[in-house]
Amino acid sequence: MKAESKAKRYERIYEQVKGLIDATTYPISRMATINALLHHKFNYYYWTGFYELVNGDLVVSAYQGPVACLKLKKDTGVCWAGINAQETVIVENVHEFPGHIACSSASNSEIVVPVKNPKGETVAVLDVDSKEYAAFDEADKVGLEKLVSLIYS
Ligand code: SME
Numbered sequence: 001m002k003a004e005s006k007a008k009r010y011e012r013i014y015e016q017v018k019g020l021i022d023a024t025t026y027p028i029s030r031m032a033t034i035n036a037l038l039h040h041k042f043n044y045y046y047w048t049g050f051y052e053l054v055n056g057d058l059v060v061s062a063y064q065g066p067v068a069c070l071k072l073k074k075d076t077g078v079c080w081a082g083i084n085a086q087e088t089v090i091v092e093n094v095h096e097f098p099g100h101i102a103c104s105s106a107s108n109s110e111i112v113v114p115v116k117n118p119k120g121e122t123v124a125v126l127d128v129d130s131k132e133y134a135a136f137d138e139a140d141k142v143g144l145e146k147l148v149s150l151i152y153s
Contacts, residue, residue, distance in 0.1 A: 001044065003139040010143025013037050017150055030151045031115075031124070032062035038128070038147070039064040046107060047129040050115070051079050053122070058083065061124065068103040077101035082112035082125045088141045092134040104129065111136035113144045118152050 016037060021030045031050045039048040049063025051072060058072045058079055072079050076099040082089045089112045094100045097110075107129035115124040126148050130136065 001042070003137065006042075006137075006139040007143065009041060010139070010147070013041060014143070014146055014150075017147060021150060027151050028061060031126075034126075034147055034151070035062045035064055038144075044130045044132050044135045045128055046131045047104060047127075050124050050126055052124040053083065058125075065129070066104050066106075069101060072101055078110050078112050079125050079127050082114050082127075083122055086114055086116075086122045088113045088145060090136050090141060094129075106131050108133045109135045111140055111144065113141070113148055115148045115151055 017034055020033055024030070035048055035050065039045055047063065047065030047068060049065065049068065050061040051058045052061045058074070060068055060070050074080065075084065078089055078091055078094065078097055078100060091097045091100070091110045094102070094107055094110050109130045109132060111128050113126045114122045115126060117123045126144060128136070128140075128144075
């Protein structure tokens, strides 16, 4: 998908989410709504979901796609890399990422975007997997970072 078309689609989803999320400030309802919208709007998305930090564990929250790992081994894999770096991680080929946790063998590339609370603490990540290699780029990073900023707005 072209960067320009991606950017426009993320912009439309952003406007849609903004119109929906005012119904509640509860972060998990907002995550679930963002998740459902995203998953059905991009055909290169295969698994779309959030992992939340709960008492030091990174556990699965709202998601769409095949059943996934409930808890991710600490400091291992792409989601923990996003938590620890507190910035977006894009992996073009997950099979080359040290410690990558394969919840599904069909995933070939991945993007992980940190979710920050109003104090600026990273409390979760949005994780998207694709069956395509190198599916995610700067346009996904910009679009998704903007979307997750709505969760605690
Ligand atoms: N691949 C992730 C684990 C979560 S699944 O992709 C749904 C990781 O390495 O952290």
